[in-house]
Amino acid sequence: MNHHHKELDKWVKEMAAMCQPDKIVWIDGSDAQRKQLTAEAIKTGEVIELNQELLPGCLYHRTAVNDVARTEGLTYICTAREEDAGTTNNWMPPEKAYDQAREYFTGAMKGRTMYVIPFSMGPVGSAFSKIGVELTDSIYVVLNMLIMTRVGTSVLDALGANGVFTKCLHSKADLDINKRLILHFPEDNTIWSVGSGYGGNVLLGKKCLALRIASYQARQEGWLAEHMLILGVEHPDGQIDYIAGAFPSACGKTNLAMLVPSPDLAKKGYKVWTVGDDIAWMRIGPDGRLWAINPESGFFGVAPGTNSKFNPNAVATIKRNTIFTNTALLPNGTVWWEQGDGDQPVQALDWRGQPWYPGKTDEHGKKVDAAHANSRFTAPASQCPSISPHWQDPQGVPITAIFFGTRRARLAPLIYQCFDWQHAVYVGATMSSERTAAQFGKIGEVRHDPMAMLPFCGYNMADYFRHWLEMGKKILHRPKVFRVNWFRRDDDGNFLWPGFGENLRILLWALARCRGQANAIRTPLGWVPTYDSIDWDGLQFPRASWSDLHAIHTEEWLEEQNQNRQFLAQFGQRLPSELWYEHAAREFRLRGHE
Ligand code: GTP
Ligand code: SPV
Ligand code: MN
Numbered sequence: 001m002n003h004h005h006k007e008l009d010k011w012v013k014e015m016a017a018m019c020q021p022d023k024i025v026w027i028d029g030s031d032a033q034r035k036q037l038t039a040e041a042i043k044t045g046e047v048i049e050l051n052q053e054l055l056p057g058c059l060y061h062r063t064a065v066n067d068v069a070r071t072e073g074l075t076y077i078c079t080a081r082e083e084d085a086g087t088t089n090n091w092m093p094p095e096k097a098y099d100q101a102r103e104y105f106t107g108a109m110k111g112r113t114m115y116v117i118p119f120s121m122g123p124v125g126s127a128f129s130k131i132g133v134e135l136t137d138s139i140y141v142v143l144n145m146l147i148m149t150r151v152g153t154s155v156l157d158a159l160g161a162n163g164v165f166t167k168c169l170h171s172k173a174d175l176d177i178n179k180r181l182i183l184h185f186p187e188d189n190t191i192w193s194v195g196s197g198y199g200g201n202v203l204l205g206k207k208c209l210a211l212r213i214a215s216y217q218a219r220q221e222g223w224l225a226e227h228m229l230i231l232g233v234e235h236p237d238g239q240i241d242y243i244a245g246a247f248p249s250a251c252g253k254t255n256l257a258m259l260v261p262s263p264d265l266a267k268k269g270y271k272v273w274t275v276g277d278d279i280a281w282m283r284i285g286p287d288g289r290l291w292a293i294n295p296e297s298g299f300f301g302v303a304p305g306t307n308s309k310f311n312p313n314a315v316a317t318i319k320r321n322t323i324f325t326n327t328a329l330l331p332n333g334t335v336w337w338e339q340g341d342g343d344q345p346v347q348a349l350d351w352r353g354q355p356w357y358p359g360k361t362d363e364h365g366k367k368v369d370a371a372h373a374n375s376r377f378t379a380p381a382s383q384c385p386s387i388s389p390h391w392q393d394p395q396g397v398p399i400t401a402i403f404f405g406t407r408r409a410r411l412a413p414l415i416y417q418c419f420d421w422q423h424a425v426y427v428g429a430t431m432s433s434e435r436t437a438a439q440f441g442k443i444g445e446v447r448h449d450p451m452a453m454l455p456f457c458g459y460n461m462a463d464y465f466r467h468w469l470e471m472g473k474k475i476l477h478r479p480k481v482f483r484v485n486w487f488r489r490d491d492d493g494n495f496l497w498p499g500f501g502e503n504l505r506i507l508l509w510a511l512a513r514c515r516g517q518a519n520a521i522r523t524p525l526g527w528v529p530t531y532d533s534i535d536w537d538g539l540q541f542p543r544a545s546w547s548d549l550h551a552i553h554t555e556e557w558l559e560e561q562n563q564n565r566q567f568l569a570q571f572g573q574r575l576p577s578e579l580w581y582e583h584a585a586r587e588f589r590l591r592g593h594e
Helices: 006-019 031-044 094-105 139-148 153-159 205-221 253-257 263-268 312-317 421-429 461-474 500-514 543-550 554-569 577-590
Strands: 023-026 059-061 075-077 113-121 130-136 166-171 181-185 190-194 224-226 228-234 240-246 271-276 280-284 290-293 298-302 323-325 376-380 397-405 415-417 432-434 446-448 480-484 520-522 527-529
Touching: 006 094, 006 113, 006 130, 006 166, 031 059, 031 139, 094 166, 094 181, 094 190, 113 139, 113 153, 113 205, 130 139, 130 153, 130 205, 139 205, 139 298, 139 323, 139 376, 166 205, 181 205, 190 205, 205 224, 205 280, 205 461, 224 461, 228 253, 228 280, 228 397, 228 500, 240 500, 253 271, 253 298, 263 500, 271 290, 298 312, 312 376, 397 421, 397 500, 415 500, 421 461, 421 480, 421 577, 446 554, 480 500, 500 527, 554 577
Parallel strands: 023 113, 059 323, 075 181, 130 166, 166 190, 240 397, 397 480
Antiparallel strands: 113 130, 181 190, 224 280, 228 240, 228 271, 280 290, 290 397, 298 376, 323 376, 415 480, 415 527, 432 446, 520 527
């Protein structure tokens, strides 16, 4: 390909000398090349072509059985000084990390092709955007990157002869979990990932660049790189407010971003527009507001639970040109997953490629899922029926409200509004959530996940909190911040809140608060909606359940405060004292001393 970036050329040559591929192919972003690579991957079995009548342009892929989610334990931030990675990250000194990975990369691409993928996170040429180049030996990665990022010649043009880019190196190598490393070198603007073929570990523009590396750069450059969806709420008068929301992995970002208003609210003229479902890059605009872009161009969404009832926009988005990973495969060349559309199939191949039938159990008598709980679809954002006309605006969209959400069966209320920005930073910093299938580990265990960034902050988390406090001082028109939890349950384990489309009622209350309009009750946690301040048209929701959703059990909350204190204490002197102030203030309020 035609380009004149000497540093890029030199780096590609060096990496090729180490990995020793048979050949090097530059990805130009053309349809012709994509089709040719698809055909090749189908031939080798790397991907399976799905039924082209029912699912045009769709492909299927299975990962290795031990490679189905991000491996946080094998993910490292490699800064010169350990304290710059901080206590919440795994750390390795850069030299040691390079040495160890070099061993795994050496000769790893023998007999394979090295693909060079120039990609832009954010619209090509936007002042928000960052360029990366990923080298990989996986066509599956190439095909996913073509959906998730802007790829090809236009990116090289934007890079020019001297442009800055993130050096991203990936090899599947032997897919050996004992030789798997996901390494970030923020000081070198470099990512090395080896031994995995799973999404978040290998689509290096996503969590690795757009969050871990970008969060590090964002602090230096004075902006925010966050694990947030972005959506627009259109009011009956045509005015649109934008909301950004941080929820941990598999806690509802994609679903909220694609929300379909219930019929009564739709009839009144409310609409929801999708801007992004996973990552937001936010900068202060010339008007003093916070402006956000979605750096991605596709969705890498959780398949199980995706159905026409709860997320019809996602269902429509994934009807064509979509890659399905670790779902079940049906005899007619279509896909299926638990809580998906259609009846349970009578037979299928499960995500491991094993014959599956309803009621199948393993040797311990445990039910076997047809699709892995973290099986995913990769689909172009442009195919989403609710995609915002502004989703590619180079200046982004202005953010009116920020949501921090978690998955908590108890304790956390459905919604409360933070008192001010400093309080909001404390609330975000101490949020905790139940673990999901999106990461290796014990599902259901409650862990702290500050601003849903625990696995994604590329530097010391205490400095991240300080950066949030500093940003608050610089933003003239600060978004209002809300804490939400769609997942509170009653004593029988049922969700107390219907969620999904009904969440719009909660968004509308929050936006009314931003205009100083809706009623609220002051509680020790924050401002809680009165029952009558919610638009209930079309939904009969019992007042008693509303109280249950917002009940504050003081004793349990004081225990939660103990957990929060322990969590914050790990940051030592580096923790901004403002957070201790807010911690004490909440405890005072909980104990009834305002
Ligand atoms: P990542 O892609 O891992 O970052 O996940 P995400 O935050 O985009 O989560 P997603 O929207 O895919 O939702 C994950 C799971 O939460 C799915 O099983 C959904 O069905 C469920 N879920 C989403 N929204 C709601 C809700 O409002 N109520 C309830 N009860 N479940 C929800
Ligand atoms: C997440 O786990 O938060 C995801 C999927 O969005 S992954 O790309 O694997 O990180
Ligand atoms: Mn995510």
